[in-house]
Amino acid sequence: MNHEKPDFEVGIVGGGPAGSSMAAYLAKAGIKCVVFEGELFPRPHVGESLVPSSTRVLKELGLLEQMEENKFPHKYGAVWTVATSALTADHQWEGLEPDCQANLRFEEREQPGVQQNYTYHVDRGKFDLLLLQHAQKLGATVYSGVTVKDVDMNANGFAQLKVGLGAKEMPVNVRLVVDASGRRTFLGNRLKLKIKDPVFDQYAIHTWFRGYDRGSSEKQDYIFIHFLPLNNSWVWQIPITKSITSIGVVTQKMNFPKERAAREQFFWDCVGTRPEIFTRLKQSEQMRPFTEEGDYSYAIKEICGDRFVMVGDAARFVDPIFSTGVSIALNSSRFASRDIIAALESGNFSKDSFKTFETTIKRGTRNWYEFIAVYYRLNILFTAFISNPKYRLDVLKLLQGDVYDEEQPEVLRKMREIIHIVENNENHIWHSKLGSLTADVLKSSFA
Numbered sequence: 001m002n003h004e005k006p007d008f009e010v011g012i013v014g015g016g017p018a019g020s021s022m023a024a025y026l027a028k029a030g031i032k033c034v035v036f037e038g039e040l041f042p043r044p045h046v047g048e049s050l051v052p053s054s055t056r057v058l059k060e061l062g063l064l065e066q067m068e069e070n071k072f073p074h075k076y077g078a079v080w081t082v083a084t085s086a087l088t089a090d091h092q093w094e095g096l097e098p099d100c101q102a103n104l105r106f107e108e109r110e111q112p113g114v115q116q117n118y119t120y121h122v123d124r125g126k127f128d129l130l131l132l133q134h135a136q137k138l139g140a141t142v143y144s145g146v147t148v149k150d151v152d153m154n155a156n157g158f159a160q161l162k163v164g165l166g167a168k169e170m171p172v173n174v175r176l177v178v179d180a181s182g183r184r185t186f187l188g189n190r191l192k193l194k195i196k197d198p199v200f201d202q203y204a205i206h207t208w209f210r211g212y213d214r215g216s217s218e219k220q221d222y223i224f225i226h227f228l229p230l231n232n233s234w235v236w237q238i239p240i241t242k243s244i245t246s247i248g249v250v251t252q253k254m255n256f257p258k259e260r261a262a263r264e265q266f267f268w269d270c271v272g273t274r275p276e277i278f279t280r281l282k283q284s285e286q287m288r289p290f291t292e293e294g295d296y297s298y299a300i301k302e303i304c305g306d307r308f309v310m311v312g313d314a315a316r317f318v319d320p321i322f323s324t325g326v327s328i329a330l331n332s333s334r335f336a337s338r339d340i341i342a343a344l345e346s347g348n349f350s351k352d353s354f355k356t357f358e359t360t361i362k363r364g365t366r367n368w369y370e371f372i373a374v375y376y377r378l379n380i381l382f383t384a385f386i387s388n389p390k391y392r393l394d395v396l397k398l399l400q401g402d403v404y405d406e407e408q409p410e411v412l413r414k415m416r417e418i419i420h421i422v423e424n425n426e427n428h429i430w431h432s433k434l435g436s437l438t439a440d441v442l443k444s445s446f447a
């Protein structure tokens with residue numbers, strides 16, 4: 001071990017929710033850490049609806065008061081809709097509105113460590129800036145507009161980040177590197193650890209609208225997922241403020257137009273298949289140009305190693321259908337920071353030191369992944385389970401983001417079992433409703 005002092009104990013690449021929450025946890029524990037963020041905040045970012053397991057982290061970091069002061073819309077629940085014309089008798093469940101497949105309120109299940117019956121939707125420009133400034137207030141050093149260009153994992157007993165300063169690169173020695181670079185996967189690319197998801201190849205196109213009519217019911221501040229009559233395609237509707245709504249279309253790569261110019265029309269064609277949404281959008285004002293997100297699902301073979309840990313999207317990206325990303329980012333830093341603090345105390349920075357983090361976060365993302373795969377494979381099963389009092393709270397537990405404590409949640413095992421029955425029986429009333437994902441996918445070692 002090198003007994004000289006590094007510039008910082010921990011160097012964090014990226015200041016999104018993963019990087020800033022990591023910096024906040026470490027700074028709170030008195031650890032000298034630095035965040036390099038390539039962009040100048042506030043900047044727009046996709047991923048605007050949280051799940052309640054994020055609230056635990058916001059509470060631990062002392063951010064809940066500021067969340068309220070900033071008036072981020074309260075998210076009490078979620079609604080899934082399908083085109084009324086697409087509804088068949090077996091889609092309809094007692095007590096639901098005509099186009100509604102399922103809805104839920106988070107307060108139906110108590111969450112240990114969470115005192116609120118709501119979570120938040122966030123303007124990511126504002127939210128990410130708030131988190132980063134909070135980390136700074138707690139004692140982290142933050143450099144914004146500074147990109148990490150390269151890393152040497154073995155520089156005389158330290159890791160050395162090469163930080164861009166104009167045309168020059170400045171070396172910064174740290175004991176440990178945390179990669180929180182998001183989907184740019186800084187270390188995953190350099191160490192050649194990234195594997196493309198063999199199943200999910202989704203694309204998205206999205207923007208903000210002012211004056212979109214979200215209705216007058218108690219659900220106007222819920223997230224809405226509107227299904228489209230196109231394979232594995234849906235629209236998100238996320239409140240950003242009282243008058244601003246984020247709308248995005250998600251579809252498979254094969255549906256997404258290759259030419260840029262055709263994509264805006266594609267957005268309108270897609271929402272046009274749900275005339276009630278189309279009409280309300282056309283009556284509102286588009287506030288920003290469209291933004292696209294492409295082919296974003298992947299895994300990373302090793303999410304930690306000697307002197308490094310990856311958190312948030314830098315470690316894994318799973319399809320966003322259940323609004324999981326920010327929660328995974330925050331919780332991965334929550335778990336990883338504990339191992340990092342212990343490693344700094346013991347002076348052992350080998351991969352083994354991050355085992356608890358690795359096991360916990362892999363368990364959680366595997367559960368998310370399976371839930372999402374089951375959902376795409378047999379959508380109606382999700383509706384059936386959430387409408388069944390026997391399973392409703394177990395499904396809600398997953399949707400709240402409490403996915404880290406069980407190796408094989410019973411509700412997922414049961415869903416898989418039913419899928420196999422439906423797949424193997426051509427006469428089953430749900431057989432024709434099977435999506436294009438295959439059973440092999442559900443067994444895949446990728447998950």
Ligand SMILES: Cc1cc2nc3c(=O)[nH]c(=O)nc-3n(C[C@H](O)[C@H](O)[C@H](O)COP(=O)(O)OP(=O)(O)OC[C@H]3O[C@@H](n4cnc5c(N)ncnc54)[C@H](O)[C@@H]3O)c2cc1C
Binds near residue numbers: 016204293320
């Ligand atoms: C279509 C779509 C819809 C989504 N919807 C939701 C949703 O509703 N809810 C939800 O929770 N999540 C959603 N997500 C996921 C969410 O966007 C991410 O999971 C979340 O932003 C991850 O946070 P992060 O901190 O890991 O990465 P990011 O938020 O991407 O932050 C990474 C930061 O690192 C910086 N950076 C990168 N490389 C470097 C470098 N070399 N040097 C310095 N800085 C660097 C970047 O500038 C960036 O600011 C969605 C994602 C997609 C694609």
